[in-house]
Amino acid sequence: MSLSQVTEPFITGKIELDIKEEKEVIDVYTLYRVLKCIYEKKETYVSEITTCGIAKGTAVQYTKIGEILGLIVSEERGKKKVLKLTDKGLDYLIVFERLLSLIRK
Numbered sequence: 001m002s003l004s005q006v007t008e009p010f011i012t013g014k015i016e017l018d019i020k021e022e023k024e025v026i027d028v029y030t031l032y033r034v035l036k037c038i039y040e041k042k043e044t045y046v047s048e049i050t051t052c053g054i055a056k057g058t059a060v061q062y063t064k065i066g067e068i069l070g071l072i073v074s075e076e077r078g079k080k081k082v083l084k085l086t087d088k089g090l091d092y093l094i095v096f097e098r099l100l101s102l103i104r105k
Helices: 028-040 046-052 056-068 087-104
Strands: 014-019 022-027 072-077 080-085
Touching: 022 028, 022 056, 028 046, 028 056, 028 080, 028 087, 046 056, 046 080, 056 072, 080 087
Parallel strands: none
Antiparallel strands: 014 022, 072 080
């Protein structure tokens, strides 16, 4: 594959975080995709994130990570959780979008 064939920049960045006294390695691009899906839908359920091309297990894992990092806030509605971005989550999304726009140029 040549560079001209790439339509979406492929960014991978795995970082290790201390989450609940355990080392957790997360992919920052996957976290961005989950946040972007929540942002586009305004309010969303975890099960709806799969419509953005993210597997259910990944969606559940990254929404939990997003909550722990303060990027996502959830609210119980019946048996389901409604997800919303926090200001910090929106900042993460904006910075990542800016990074992607620089790469695309």
